[in-house]
Amino acid sequence: NAGVTQTPKFQVLKTGQSMTLQCAQDMNHEYMSWYRQDPGMGLRLIHYSVGAGITDQGEVPNGYNVSRSTTEDFPLRLLSAAPSQTSVYFCASSYVTGGIRGYEQYFGPGTRLTVT
Amino acid sequence: AQSVAQPEDQVNVAEGNPLTVKCTYSVSGNPYLFWYVQYPNRGLQFLLKYITGDNLVKGSYGFEAEFNKSQTSFHLKKPSALVSDSALYFCAVRDRAAGNKLTFGGGTRVLVKP
Numbered sequence: 631n632a633g634v635t636q637t638p639k640f641q642v643l644k645t646g647q648s649m650t651l652q653c654a655q656d657m658n659h660e661y662m663s664w665y666r667q668d669p670g671m672g673l674r675l676i677h678y679s680v681g682a683g684i685t686d687q688g689e690v691p692n693g694y695n696v697s698r699s700t701t702e703d704f705p706l707r708l709l710s711a712a713p714s715q716t717s718v719y720f721c722a723s724s725y726v727t728g729g730i731r732g733y734e735q736y737f738g739p740g741t742r743l744t745v746t
Numbered sequence: 747a748q749s750v751a752q753p754e755d756q757v758n759v760a761e762g763n764p765l766t767v768k769c770t771y772s773v774s775g776n777p778y779l780f781w782y783v784q785y786p787n788r789g790l791q792f793l794l795k796y797i798t799g800d801n802l803v804k805g806s807y808g809f810e811a812e813f814n815k816s817q818t819s820f821h822l823k824k825p826s827a828l829v830s831d832s833a834l835y836f837c838a839v840r841d842r843a844a845g846n847k848l849t850f851g852g853g854t855r856v857l858v859k860p
Contacts, residue, residue: 663848733840
């Protein structure tokens, strides 16, 4: 299994540009999520999904859109990039109903985004 | 709302000495608690979890954590630290009312010196 994959690894945008961060998982996990990591602030949840066609907002959703058309993919769209969105972005996935399959989330390697 | 606190930004320990990383939580109902580790320029890796059962939980790389309900704590421990344990450690609590949302603490950087 490839686990959770993210592309690109690095990206530089100008203010106002849009882009999509890609995330895919091959573990048939129902739950997928996007976090941003900023120094001293841990990880903050942007959006999450509990299955194909179902998404919801997390703690810091403004400026980001998501969709979940398949179980495997969960792209994150930046509509109009701002310097405040400079961060490292992580995608994660897990089973929703853990039991013997576990509740732990599996994280991708991250995308480092700089907005100038 | 649930929350997680990691009171130490950094922990310094000599190689071979015991390592403790502190975590306290606030959540309604029974908590599901996790520890993750992040090495430089990498994603987070799962270390261990407490769901139910024994208060002492054993995980990967020789780490363990003790769940203490009365003190609402879930401290991470390792009896003998290695230089390779130097990393950023995150404590997290699962929101059982919202799918599988995790709330993370701010992280504790561990530096193990030879």
